[in-house]
Amino acid sequence: MVEHRDDFGSKLGMWLFLVTEILLFGGLFIAYSYMRARYPVEFHHAGAELNATLGVTNTFILLTSSLSMALGIVAMQRGQELWSRILVGCTVLLGLVFLCIKGVEWAAKFHHGLYPDSARILTLPQGERIFYGLYFSMTGLHGLHVIAGMGVLSVMLVMMLRGRIHPGHYTLLENGGLYWHLVDVIWIFLLPLFYLAA
Amino acid sequence: MDTSHPSTEHGHPGYGTFIAVWICLVVFTLVLVGLSHLGQGAAVWGLLTLTPLKAALVFYFFMHLRYEGPLLKGVVFVALGTLLIFFALMFSDVAFR
Amino acid sequence: MNSSTTSAGMGFLADEGPRRGLMAWLTSTDHKRIGILYLWSMLAFFMVGVGVGVLMRLVQLDTFHHLVTARTYNALFTVHGVIMIFLFVVPGLPAVFGNFFLPILIGAKDVAFPRLNLASWYFYIAGAILALLSLFTGGGAPDTGWTFYAPFSLQTGTNVTLAVFAAFVLGFSSMLTGINFITTIHRLRAPGMSWFRMPLFCWSLYSTSWIQILATPVLAITLILVMLERLFGIGIFDPTKGGDPLLYQHLFWIYSHPAVYIMILPAMGAISEIMPTFSRKPIFGYTAIAFSSMSIAGVGSLVWAHHMFTSGMSEFANMVFSLLTMIVAIPSAIKVFNWVSTLYKGSIDVQPPLFYALTFIFLFCIGGLTGVMQGALSINVHVHDTYFIVGHFHYVMFGGTGFAFFAALLYWFPKMFGRMYSKKLIIAAWFPLFVGFNMLYFGMLVLGMQGMPRRYYEHLPMFHAGHQVVTVGSWLLALGLVIYLVALIWAARKGPRAEGNPWGGVTLEWTLPSPPITENFEEIPVIDHGPYEFRKGGQHG
Numbered sequence: 001m002v003e004h005r006d007d008f009g010s011k012l013g014m015w016l017f018l019v020t021e022i023l024l025f026g027g028l029f030i031a032y033s034y035m036r037a038r039y040p041v042e043f044h045h046a047g048a049e050l051n052a053t054l055g056v057t058n059t060f061i062l063l064t065s066s067l068s069m070a071l072g073i074v075a076m077q078r079g080q081e082l083w084s085r086i087l088v089g090c091t092v093l094l095g096l097v098f099l100c101i102k103g104v105e106w107a108a109k110f111h112h113g114l115y116p117d118s119a120r121i122l123t124l125p126q127g128e129r130i131f132y133g134l135y136f137s138m139t140g141l142h143g144l145h146v147i148a149g150m151g152v153l154s155v156m157l158v159m160m161l162r163g164r165i166h167p168g169h170y171t172l173l174e175n176g177g178l179y180w181h182l183v184d185v186i187w188i189f190l191l192p193l194f195y196l197a198a
Numbered sequence: 199m200d201t202s203h204p205s206t207e208h209g210h211p212g213y214g215t216f217i218a219v220w221i222c223l224v225v226f227t228l229v230l231v232g233l234s235h236l237g238q239g240a241a242v243w244g245l246l247t248l249t250p251l252k253a254a255l256v257f258y259f260f261m262h263l264r265y266e267g268p269l270l271k272g273v274v275f276v277a278l279g280t281l282l283i284f285f286a287l288m289f290s291d292v293a294f295r
Numbered sequence: 296m297n298s299s300t301t302s303a304g305m306g307f308l309a310d311e312g313p314r315r316g317l318m319a320w321l322t323s324t325d326h327k328r329i330g331i332l333y334l335w336s337m338l339a340f341f342m343v344g345v346g347v348g349v350l351m352r353l354v355q356l357d358t359f360h361h362l363v364t365a366r367t368y369n370a371l372f373t374v375h376g377v378i379m380i381f382l383f384v385v386p387g388l389p390a391v392f393g394n395f396f397l398p399i400l401i402g403a404k405d406v407a408f409p410r411l412n413l414a415s416w417y418f419y420i421a422g423a424i425l426a427l428l429s430l431f432t433g434g435g436a437p438d439t440g441w442t443f444y445a446p447f448s449l450q451t452g453t454n455v456t457l458a459v460f461a462a463f464v465l466g467f468s469s470m471l472t473g474i475n476f477i478t479t480i481h482r483l484r485a486p487g488m489s490w491f492r493m494p495l496f497c498w499s500l501y502s503t504s505w506i507q508i509l510a511t512p513v514l515a516i517t518l519i520l521v522m523l524e525r526l527f528g529i530g531i532f533d534p535t536k537g538g539d540p541l542l543y544q545h546l547f548w549i550y551s552h553p554a555v556y557i558m559i560l561p562a563m564g565a566i567s568e569i570m571p572t573f574s575r576k577p578i579f580g581y582t583a584i585a586f587s588s589m590s591i592a593g594v595g596s597l598v599w600a601h602h603m604f605t606s607g608m609s610e611f612a613n614m615v616f617s618l619l620t621m622i623v624a625i626p627s628a629i630k631v632f633n634w635v636s637t638l639y640k641g642s643i644d645v646q647p648p649l650f651y652a653l654t655f656i657f658l659f660c661i662g663g664l665t666g667v668m669q670g671a672l673s674i675n676v677h678v679h680d681t682y683f684i685v686g687h688f689h690y691v692m693f694g695g696t697g698f699a700f701f702a703a704l705l706y707w708f709p710k711m712f713g714r715m716y717s718k719k720l721i722i723a724a725w726f727p728l729f730v731g732f733n734m735l736y737f738g739m740l741v742l743g744m745q746g747m748p749r750r751y752y753e754h755l756p757m758f759h760a761g762h763q764v765v766t767v768g769s770w771l772l773a774l775g776l777v778i779y780l781v782a783l784i785w786a787a788r789k790g791p792r793a794e795g796n797p798w799g800g801v802t803l804e805w806t807l808p809s810p811p812i813t814e815n816f817e818e819i820p821v822i823d824h825g826p827y828e829f830r831k832g833g834q835h836g
Contacts, residue, residue, distance in 0.1 A: 009407050009482040015270050016474040019277040020512045026281040027516035027546055030288055031531060034542050037292050044238060052234070059227050067220040070260045077210045117528030126537025133529030133538075137520065174262070181260045185253045191227075192249055196234035197241035269481065280509050280596065287597060288545060291612035 007171045014175040018182050021145075025186050028138050032193060035130050042127025047194060049114075050135070054105045055195035058098050059187065065094035066184040069153075069177045079167045085160050088153055088173070091180060095150045102143055106136075135194055142186055149180045211265070219259045226252050304792075305713060306810035324409035325813055329416050330395030331711065334704075337383055337391065338780065340423060344378040345773060347371055352735075352769040355754065355762045365752040369438035370453070372750055374430060376441025377458060381465045382423055384696050385554060388561035389472060389507075390419070392703050393500045395711060397476060399804045399811065400494045402485025402820050407478035415471040422465035429457035440750060442551070445532035445543040449524050456525050459518045466511045466518075469557075473507030476500050487822035491585070494802045494826040495578065498585040499564025502592035506553045506560075510596060514550030517543065544606055548599035556595040558692060559659075560588055562699030563630055566652050569706050570634045572800040573649035574641025577827040580633040587626035594623045604672055605679045613672055620670035627663055631656060646798065647721045651702035654729060658694025662687060665740065680750075683743025689736045701779065708783065709793030713810040716786035724778035731771025738765035802826055 036043050072087035109132075113120035116136055121129055156176045159165045165173050226248050233244035258264045263271060307327045310319045320328055351371050353359045363371065394412065398405055406412050430436040433454030439447055443462075448455050480501050484493070521543075523529050530536030532543040571578045578584065600608060600616040634656055643649070665687040669675045678684060709715050742761040747754060754762060796805040803820065804811070 006407070006482055009478050012270065012273070012481060013408060013411075013474055013478045015273050016477055016508055019273060019508050020470050020474075022277050023281065023509055023512035024516050026284065027513040027549070029281075030284060030513075030549075031520070031542060031546065033285065034288065034292055034539070034545070035531070037289075038539065039537070052231070056227065056231055060224065063220060063223045063227070066256060066260050067216055070216040071213055074210065074213055074216065115527075116523075116530070122536075129530050130537050133531050133536075136527075137523055137529055137531070141519070178261055181256050184260075185256050188252045188256065189249055192230060192234075192241070192245040196230055197238070197245040276505070277509065283597060284513075284549060287600070287612075287615065290615045291541075291545070291600065291608045294609035294611035 005169075010171050011175065011178075014178055018178060021182055025138075025141075025189075028134075028141070029189065029193075032134055032138070035127075035134065039127025039130060042125050043131050046124075046128040046131035046135075047197075050195050051105055051108070052195045054101055055191055058101050059191050061094050061098045061101070062184045062187050065091045065098070066181050068094065069180050073170070073174060073177055076165075076167055076170045076173060081160065081167065084173075085157060088157055088160070092150050092153050092157070095146050095153075095180075099143060099146055102139065106139075138190060139194070142183070142190060145183045145186070149176075149183050152176045152179055211259070215259065219255055223252055223255055304808070306808060307813040308713065308810050311813060322413075324405070324413050326394050326398055326406050326409065326412060327711070327811065327813075327815075329412055330391050330393075332416055333386065333390040333394060333419070334711075336420065336423070337386065340378050340382040342776075342780070344375055344383060345776060347375040347378070349769050349773050351375060352766040354752070356766055357759075366438060368752040369440075369750070370430075370436035373437050373440055373458075377426055377437075377462070379692075380441055380554075381462050382419075382426070384558040384692055385465070385469060386419060386472075387558060387696055388565055388700055388703060389476065389500055389503055389557075390415075391700075392496070392565060392707060393472070393476060393503075393561060396707065396804055397479060397497060397500055398483065399807065399815050400497055400802055401480065401483060401488050402803055402816065402822060403479065403483035404815050404819075406475050407482055408475050411471055412475055415468045415475070418464055418468035418471065422461045422463075422468060425457060425461035425464060429454045429461060433457060442547060443518075443521060444547075445521065445524075445538075445540045446534055448521060449533055456522055459521050463515055463518045463522075466515050469507050470511045473504035473511070476504040477508070480504075485819050485822055489822075491582065492822055492825050495567035495581065495584050495588075496561070496564035499560045499567070499588045502588040503557050503560045506557050506592050506596065510550045510553040510557075513546060514554075517546040517550070520546075541603070541606055541608070544603050545600065548602045552599035552602065553592075553596045555688075555691070556591055558696045560591060562655070562696045562703075563588070565699050565703035565706070566634060566655055567630075568800075568802065569648050569652040569702055570637045571827040571829075572706075572798050572802075573644050573646060573652075574638050575644070575799065575829055576637060576641040577825070577829065578633065579636035579639070580629070581825070581827070583629055584633050587629045590626045591623065594619065594626070598623055601670055601675070604675045617670055617672050617675075621667065624663065624667050624670070631660060631663075644799075647716075647718050647725075648702050648706035648798070650722065650725060651698055651705055654725070655695060655698040655702055658690055658698060658732070661737075662690030662692075662695055665690060678743055680748055681743035682739040682747045682749055685749050686736045686739030686743055689739070694732060694736070704783065706798070707804070708786070709797050710804055710807075710809050710811070712787045712790075713793055713808075714786050714790035715793040715797065716782050716790055720778065720782040724775045724782065726775070727771045728775030728779065731768045731773070731775055734768025735765050735772055736768075738768060801829055 068087045068090040072084045072091065075081070075083035075087055109115065114132060115121065116133055121132060124132075153176050156165060156173050159172065230241075230244045230248050233248075234241040257274065263274065307325055310316070312319060314322060320332060323329065350363070351368070354363055354368055354371075394406070433456070434452040435454060437443075437448075437453045437455045437458045438451060439453075439455060443455060443459060448459075480493075480497060520529070520531055524532055524538075528536070531538045532540055534540060567578060567584055598616060598619045600612055601620045604613050604617070665683070669678060669684070669687065705716070705721060738761055742758055742765065743749075745758065745761070747758045747761070793809045795808050797809075798805070806820070807815065
C-alpha cells in the first residue's frame with residue numbers, strides 16, 4: 001500500500017470512536033435516569049451516604065489533568081518538546097492519583113459491607129440497592145477508561161521520547177488527548193449524578 | 199529530536215486560553231457544590247444547567263472543537279442529538295406509566 | 296482460496312509479498328482480501344445456522360420429535376438466532392461487499408484505516424470462536440433466545456455470560472467497520488466524485504455505518520450490564536432486587552431495532568446497483584433513494600419500542616412508537632417504487648443477478664407489509680410472539696437481506712474471483728429456493744395467525760398439517776442453498792475466466808480488470824459524470 005498521511009482523516013476516525021464512547025456511557029445514563037425516575041427518594045438517601053469530598057477532589061484532579069493535557073499539546077505546537085513530555089507525564093500521574101482516591105473510596109464502601117450482592121446491601125430498600133449497583137458499574141467502567149487513557153498516554157510518552165511524535169507530526173498525541181478529555185467529560189457528569197444532586 | 203522546528207503557532211490557541219477555561223471549570227464545580235448544600239431542587243437545577251456547560255467548555259476548548267470545521271462539529275452534534283432523542287422517547291414510556 | 300496454477304492476470308488474488316498461501320491472506324490489509332476472508336467465514340457460519348434451523352424444523356415432525364429434548368430445542372433456537380444475526384446478517388453485506396467494493400466504487404486504493412480493517416476481521420473471528428465455545432463450556436449452550444431477555448438470562452444456569460461477551464466482541468468489530476467506512480467516504484473519494492456522483496451502494500453503506508456507530512455501543516453497555524449482573528449481582532435488571540426487566544428491553548431494542556436497518560440498508564444498496572445495470576438505464580430517482588437511506592437510518596433508530604407493545608409500557612409510548620413505525624415504512628416504499636420504475640422502458644436483460652434481485656423485491660414487500668401490520672397496536676397484541684413474527688422477520692432478513700446477499704454475490708462474483716459461474720445451475724437453484732422459502736415462511740405466517748406461539752417445543756394437533764408443510768419447505772430451501780453454494784465454490788476454483796465487464800455495468804468497478812489489481816487503480820480516476828450514465832460515460836450504448 002502507498003504510505004499516505006491524512007491527519008484530518010485520523011482525527012475524524014478518532015471523533016467517530018469518541019461517538020461510540022459517548023453512546024456507550026449514554027446507555028448507562030439512560031439506565032440511571034430510568035431508575036432515578038422510579039426511585040427518587042431512595043436515590044436521595046443513598047446519594048447522601050457517598051463521600052462528596054472525595055468526589056469533588058477527584059473532579060479537581062481530573063480537570064487539572066485535562067488542563068495539563070491541553071497545555072502539553074500547546075507546548076508540542078510551539079516546539080517545546082521537553083515541556084510537552086513533562087505535561088503529558090503530569091496528566092498520567094494525575095490519572096494515577098485519581099485512581100488511588102477512587103480506590104480509597106471503594107475500599108471504604110467495601111469495608112462497610114457495601115458491595116453488590118453483599119449481605120448488608122440486600123437489607124437495604126430496593127431503590128438504594130439499584131443506586132449502588134449503578135454507582136459501582138458506572139464509576140467502575142469510568143475507572144477502566146481512566147486506566148485505558150493512562151495506557152494510551154504512556155504509549156504517547158514513549159513515542160515522544162523515541163521521536164516518533166514530534167512538532168511536525170503530533171496527530172496521535174492530539175487523538176490521545178481527545179480520549180483523555182472525553183474521560184474527563186464523563187466524570188463531569190458522574191459527579192453531580194452520584195455525589196451532589198442525588 | 200531537535201527543537202529547531204518552526205513554531206506552528208498561527209491559528210493555535212495559547213497557554214492562557216486553556217488556563218482561563220480551567221479556572222471557569224473549577225469555579226463552576228464550586229458553584230455546583232454550593233448549590234447542592236441549598237437543597238435537592240437547587241442541586242438538580244445545577245446538574246441540568248452547569249454540568250452541560252462544563253462539558254461544553256471541555257468539548258469546545260480542550261478538545262479543540264472551536265478550531266475545527268463543520269464536519270467534526272456535526273459529528274458531535276449528531277451523537278448528542280441522538281442521545282437526547284433516546285432520552286425523550288424513553289421518557290414517553292417512563293413518565294406516562 | 297483459489298488455485299494458484301494460473302496466477303497470471305489473477306490480480307490481487309495472486310500472492311505478491313514475502314508471505315504465501317494462507318498466511319498471506321491472514322496478514323493482508325488489502326480491503327479486497329479482507330472482504331473475501333469475511334465472505335468465506337460468513338458463509339461457513341451461515342451453513343451452520345442453516346443446519347441448526349433445519350434440525351429445529353425436523354423436531355416439529357412427530358417422527359423426529361424425540362431427536363432432541365425440550366432444553367436442547369431451546370438451545371437450538373438460541374444458537375440459530377445468535378449465529379444468523381450476529382455472524383451473518385449484521386456484518387453481512389457491509390463486511391463482504393462493502394469492504395471489497397466501497398473503495399473501488401469511490402475511486403480509492405483502500406479504506407481509510409487498512410490495519411483497523413484487518414483488526415475488525417480478527418474481532419469478528421474472535422467473537423465467533425467465543426460464541427462457539429459458549430455452546431460447549433460452562434453450563435451448556437444458552438437457552439434464552441438470541442434476545443437474552445432478562446430476568447431469565449440472569450437466572451438460567453447455561454453459559455449466557457460467555458455468549459453475551461461474544462456478542463459484545465462482535466459488536467466491536469461492527470463499530471470499527473462503521474468508523475472505517477465513514478472516514479473512507481469522507482476522505483478518500485476520487486477527484487470529481489462528489490456526494491451525488493457516488494453509487495447508491497455507497498450511500499447505503501454510509502447510512503448503515505452511522506447506525507453501527509450510534510446504536511452498537513448501547514448494545515455493548517447492555518450486554519456489559521448483563522454480564523455484571525450475572526457475575527456480581529448488581530441488580531439493575533433483576534426484579535427480585537428492585538431492577539426492571541423493561542429497562543433491559545428498552546436498552547436491548549435501542550440497538551437491536553436499528554440493527555435491522557444495519558442488515559437491510561446495504562441490501563437495498565446492492566439492489567440499487569443491480570437494477571440499473573440490467574435495465575441499461577439510469578436508476579429512477581437517485582436522490583430519493585439516497586435520502587431515503589439516510590431517513591431510514593434516522594427514523595429507524597426511533598422505533599425500537601414496537602417490540603414491546605405487550606410488555607407493559609405506557610399507553611402513550613405505545614401510540615408514539617406505533618406512529619413512528621408507520622412513518623419508517625415510507626422511505627422503504629419509496630425505494631421499492633424507484634426500483635420498479637427503473638425497469639420501466641428499460642432494456643431488460645434477465646441475468647441471474649437480476650433474477651435474484653427481483654425475488655428480493657417480491658419477498659421484501661411481503662416482509663415489509665407484514666411489518667406494517669404489526670406496527671398497528673390492535674393486530675400486534677394478537678400476533679405478538681407467534682409464528683407470524685417469525686415468518687415476518689424471515690421474510691425481511693432472509694427474503695430481504697439474504698436474497699440481496701445472493702444477488703450481490705452473483706453480480707460481483709466475476710469481479711471478485713475473475714471467474715464466471717454456471718448460470719444454468721444458479722437458475723436451477725432458484726426454483727427450490729423460492730418454492731421452499733415461501734412454503735416455509737408463508738406457512739409460518741399462516742400458523743401464527745392461527746395462534747401457534749414461537750419458540751415452543753410442542754404444538755397442538757390443530758397445527759400439525761401446517762408444521763408439516765413448513766418443514767418440507769425447509770428441506771427444499773436447504774437443497775436450493777446447497778446447489779447455489781456448490782455452483783459458486785466450484786466456479787471460484789475452476790470456472791471459466793470472466794471478462795472485465797460481463798454485465799455491461801458503468802460504475803467504476805467495471806472499468807477494472809477481473810479480478811482487480813492490488814492497488815485497484817493504476818491511476819486514480821477523475822470523475823466527471825454521475826454513476827449510472829449509460830450513454831455518456833459507459834462502454835455500452
